Amino acid sequence: MNAALRCADHTVVRVSLGWMTRNKSRSTGSNDTSRDLLIAVGNGDREAYVQLFKFFAPRLKTFLIRRGLDSMQAEELVQDAMVLIWRRARSYDPSRAGAATWIFTIARNLHIDAFRRNSRANSHTLDQVEEIDQTPDAEMLMMAEERDVTVRRALDGLSREQLVIVQSSFFDDKAHSIIAHELGLPLGTVKSRMRLAFARLRKLLDEHR
């Protein structure tokens, strides 16, 4: 399996590792490795936790900075996210969500919660942060692994510009008007390109099913 990941800027990211290396080189960011690490963390494996931290913490920090937090705030929230990952790893179900997806939703919910806290200035505990729904009766048609392959293929099928748009929609806390200004395009054009990008993503997801 090729551990290299194609990214938004079409560069290839390889991450050094030591964990689980036999003959093939695999990055922590690959689905399989993140999943195995997260399961190991669920069993209390601190070495696995260190590997997971080294890969995901700096990326979560980027995500939160793009959401509008300053470096300090982002780092504090990453700390909270990493504690939640440790606490909840035991309940992680690899058939329901890929590890990166599971981690993404934890950071996303933590950010939502922190944002509300600021506006309301009330106290909170990490335990109140919503969990990803993993109860078995919410039936899913697709297994997580299958879904991750589908998603990866669909993202590969987007043009570079579309990928940037999708990524920006996910991570940036920017009004469409600001994106339009930055790209030097009229607002209407940006909106229609966004719609096109997501229509294409959806079509690709459906096709690869």
Place this chain on the structure above:
Amino acid sequence: MMITHHVSDETLLTCASGKLAAGPSVVVRAHCDMCSECRERLSDLEAVGGALLVCLSATTMSEDALARALARLDADKPDLPSKRGADVPSTGTAYPRSLARHRIGRFRWLAPGFRRSRVALNSGAEANVFLMRIGAGRMMPEHGHSEREYTLVLSGSFRDELGHYGAGDFIELDSSVEHQPKVDLDGECVCLAALEGEMRLNGFFGRLIQRILPL
């Protein structure tokens, strides 16, 4: 259950990326409990979020970040199971599972054939989320919205100027739409709704109600 009105791509995306306001998120998640199609689409988009996270460039953490995290693990206690809302007032309608974690208030009379209960979110976020019970054949006052309105039909059915909606259907309206829902004759309609901004009642009667009742 035949669901014909689904969540738009745009709204699902804002939900998956964590940018949808708390109230509307509750309605979207409740719809996803009832609709396997939208549940799959939401899971797809969350998986897109995961894949994109892996692809983000790394921002250097402070030098002691890992040491701090490890120190916190030592002092940490295991996660407690999250608290679930208790006493849910019965309407004879099965509530979507995700709704159970929030606190549902008592139904109060609002107008003839129209009772409403406020849903307090477990996160403590302030949001206008309501359960509404509207009697068979009843018409709601014609109204518009200062911002968006998100509605999920839990049971029964109603019709407005734009269409016909049954159990599981999700309706998202913006401020450009004014409508007057009328519940079908064959039974009560129970809906979950989130309002951003305020409801604006039209007509003499509507304005009168608005002046008397806290909507």
